[in-house]
Amino acid sequence: MTPPFSYRHLYYFWVVAKEGGMARAADRLGMAVQTVSTQVRELERDLGYVLLKPAGRGLVLTPAGIAAMHEADQIFQLGERLPARVRDAVSAPTMRLAVGISDGLPKLVVRSLLQPVIQEPHLRLVCHEGEIEDLLGDLALHRLDVVLADRPAPANANLRLYSHAMGTSPMAWYAPPQWAQAGLVNFPHSLSEVPVLLPTEHTAVRARLDQWLESSGVHPKIVGEFEDSALLKTFGASGMGVFPAATLAGDELTTRYGLTCIGACGSVEEQFFAIGTERKVQHPLVQRLISQP
Numbered sequence: 001m002t003p004p005f006s007y008r009h010l011y012y013f014w015v016v017a018k019e020g021g022m023a024r025a026a027d028r029l030g031m032a033v034q035t036v037s038t039q040v041r042e043l044e045r046d047l048g049y050v051l052l053k054p055a056g057r058g059l060v061l062t063p064a065g066i067a068a069m070h071e072a073d074q075i076f077q078l079g080e081r082l083p084a085r086v087r088d089a090v091s092a093p094t095m096r097l098a099v100g101i102s103d104g105l106p107k108l109v110v111r112s113l114l115q116p117v118i119q120e121p122h123l124r125l126v127c128h129e130g131e132i133e134d135l136l137g138d139l140a141l142h143r144l145d146v147v148l149a150d151r152p153a154p155a156n157a158n159l160r161l162y163s164h165a166m167g168t169s170p171m172a173w174y175a176p177p178q179w180a181q182a183g184l185v186n187f188p189h190s191l192s193e194v195p196v197l198l199p200t201e202h203t204a205v206r207a208r209l210d211q212w213l214e215s216s217g218v219h220p221k222i223v224g225e226f227e228d229s230a231l232l233k234t235f236g237a238s239g240m241g242v243f244p245a246a247t248l249a250g251d252e253l254t255t256r257y258g259l260t261c262i263g264a265c266g267s268v269e270e271q272f273f274a275i276g277t278e279r280k281v282q283h284p285l286v287q288r289l290i291s292q293p
Helices: 007-019 022-029 033-047 063-091 107-118 132-140 177-184 206-215 229-237 247-255 284-290
Strands: 052-055 058-061 095-102 123-130 146-149 161-175 195-199 221-226 243-246 260-277
Touching (some): 007 022, 007 058, 058 063, 095 107, 095 132, 107 146, 107 247, 107 260, 123 132, 132 146, 132 260, 161 177, 161 247, 161 284, 195 206, 195 243, 221 229, 229 243, 243 247, 247 260, 260 284
Parallel strands (some): 195 221
Antiparallel strands (some): 052 058, 161 243, 161 260
């Protein structure tokens, strides 16, 4: 299908918008100013809208130009990565999987969630951590193949995403050596006496933890709140206080970090989701992840 405009013209417009003027764009492109200007006017004619307008000594985007620039950014940013992707594909037989990891997801369980693909021969695993909204944006732009999160993707008519439940893990409370004995005595009411670390309200599990604490008649001595689960574990293991964590990571917390499990967290569970895009051709490793029972 032939597009109703020239991608070459779109590229010239993109450079002009990036550089903020025809002269600077012409210098970058190694072309005459008149040639660049003509190409941009051709694009405007094809699209039927003015994309740039004079502002002082330079140019600014019109509303139509802003919309065009948004799409051009996605097109040419992907294009800039194409040579490296092709070179990597030819230079070595790799299976690349780009995974976004929500900052609210317990990092100690990520390897367990990815276990179905870890043994793939020639796997090249690329992990990016961040806020779920930013990761879903990268997923929509195909910069990521899948996002692992502690919640399903929010409803968004502009993003065609699916959320696959990967399982749950009960929660328990873990204490460093200096707080283990005090935490064990009269648990869970001991949580009102020892310093407590919690995930922030940004995380999906925080509301369920608060409900459990309230129903148990516990008024915790909160000394720290952490959005990043790795920081929560690090400060807890260093002795700052006791903290809740998924029991899926319990063995590593007790053996590697020397923590003591002082009690279960009732029916509170950590939930795990794989979020992907509704593509006609799905990444084979993503298919393997979501096909696990």
